[in-house]
Amino acid sequence: MNSNKKQIGLIVILAVIIVVIAAGIVLFLTRDKKTETNTDLSAEIETQSQANLNQIDYNGKKYEYNANLMNILFLGIDKAEDIDTSYMPGEAGQADCIMLLSLDKETKEARIWQISRNTMTQVDLYDVNGDVYNAMNTQLATQYAYCIGGSRSCWATEKTVRNLLYDLPIDGYFSLSVDGISLINDAIGGVTVPMTEADEAMDPSFKAGTEVLLKGEKAEAYVRSRDLNTFDSNSDRMRRQVNYVTAMITQMRSHGGKALYDIVSPFLDKYIVTDLDAEQIDALSSYTYLTDDVTYLPGEVTMGETHEEFHVDEAKLQEMLIENFYQEVTK
Structure with missing residues (x-):
């Protein structure tokens, strides 16, 4: 009976460890993906900002600031x-x-x-x-x-x-x-x-x-x-x-x-x-x-x-x- 309890306890402990490891892997992958997404988004915003320094869209047309x-x-x-x-x-x-x-x-x-x-x-x-x-x-x-x-x-x-x-x-x-x-x-x-x-x-x-x-x-x-x-x-x-x-x-x-x-x-x-x-x-x-x-x-x-x-x-x-x-x- 005691032997069965020890086996069950060991199984529970192993299960918890597996869950923790899995959660860590998911968290790492999610964080890495999020960082990659943020990097891409920042680059996109920067590109758009550079493009919009001289040009804007208004009512479906593009306009350029008069540099004079x-x-x-x-x-x-x-x-x-x-x-x-x-x-x-x-x-x-x-x-x-x-x-x-x-x-x-x-x-x-x-x-x-x-x-x-x-x-x-x-x-x-x-x-x-x-x-x-x-x-x-x-x-x-x-x-x-x-x-x-x-x-x-x-x-x-x-x-x-x-x-x-x-x-x-x-x-x-x-x-x-x-x-x-x-x-x-x-x-x-x-x-x-x-x-x-x-x-x-x-x-x-x-x-x-x-x-x-x-x-x-x-x-x-x-x-x-x-x-x-x-x-x-x-x-x-x-x-x-x-x-x-x-x-x-x-x-x-x-x-x-x-x-x-x-x-x-x-x-x-x-x-x-x-x-x-x-x-x-x-x-x-x-x-x-x-x-x-x-x-x-x-x-x-x-x-x-x-x-x-x-x-x-x-x-x-x-x-x-x-x-x-x-x-x-x-x-």
């Missing part, structure tokens, strides 16, 4: 202190003006894409070291604030705008703080802009139908002011920002040659943060800006729980991006 274009992100930062400084996340100021300057190196023409600060999109949240730890859907303007300021906030905003525009290439950024507006404005002798009835309603000295030379605080007020008690007042401010920026560039061009970098260089770091070099900054004033062909992102302004929200019409946006930045591949 250079896109520069222009940011106006609502921060009175030095902007090339590290701040705690949430304290770096917001990007109240967001424009994409699309420069055609072949035609020497430039188009402006005006992007509402209130555009609702996925915004990354950064810690004190400048590392992403979370994300939330909120106004685009806050992306600058939710990083740590300076070049890091510019980079974070550029990344978010690029994602908003379906990975559209952005070649650099140029950010300007509030305090820098009047100083640069006066350094070029002021900026002349045509006034509308809406401008006169904002400031009686901005007589409708006239052209006014803006200097000092008037220049800052022109590009910053809006009536917080009026729904969608930001849209009118965006119009003024476009008028001012294009007029400012025209005024800079009147200085001739490579004056632009000479003008802005004294304000670099304190009021201006950019990753453009001197030659690229000078080039900004060598283009003809098509002020009658300004593009605004398609969408609708609504009132959110606490703030106005601009919701992009994604289908129309994709169509506009294809039309303006890509060329159909016919072969």
Whole structure:
């Protein structure tokens, strides 16, 4: 009887050992197969990514990015202190003006894409070291604030705008703080802009139908002011920002040659943060800006729980991006 029990026990032990060995073999083979699959998948993704660097598929057709274009992100930062400084996340100021300057190196023409600060999109949240730890859907303007300021906030905003525009290439950024507006404005002798009835309603000295030379605080007020008690007042401010920026560039061009970098260089770091070099900054004033062909992102302004929200019409946006930045591949 005891002998039978020992035999049964031995059989059970051997069975367990066989099962463990079999499970180990299966696990090894599965892991090896999984690794092989992941390697193949990674290679496939890498191949697709390389192929898609210049080409995209849209509505059954292939399009290629127009390599003659250079896109520069222009940011106006609502921060009175030095902007090339590290701040705690949430304290770096917001990007109240967001424009994409699309420069055609072949035609020497430039188009402006005006992007509402209130555009609702996925915004990354950064810690004190400048590392992403979370994300939330909120106004685009806050992306600058939710990083740590300076070049890091510019980079974070550029990344978010690029994602908003379906990975559209952005070649650099140029950010300007509030305090820098009047100083640069006066350094070029002021900026002349045509006034509308809406401008006169904002400031009686901005007589409708006239052209006014803006200097000092008037220049800052022109590009910053809006009536917080009026729904969608930001849209009118965006119009003024476009008028001012294009007029400012025209005024800079009147200085001739490579004056632009000479003008802005004294304000670099304190009021201006950019990753453009001197030659690229000078080039900004060598283009003809098509002020009658300004593009605004398609969408609708609504009132959110606490703030106005601009919701992009994604289908129309994709169509506009294809039309303006890509060329159909016919072969």
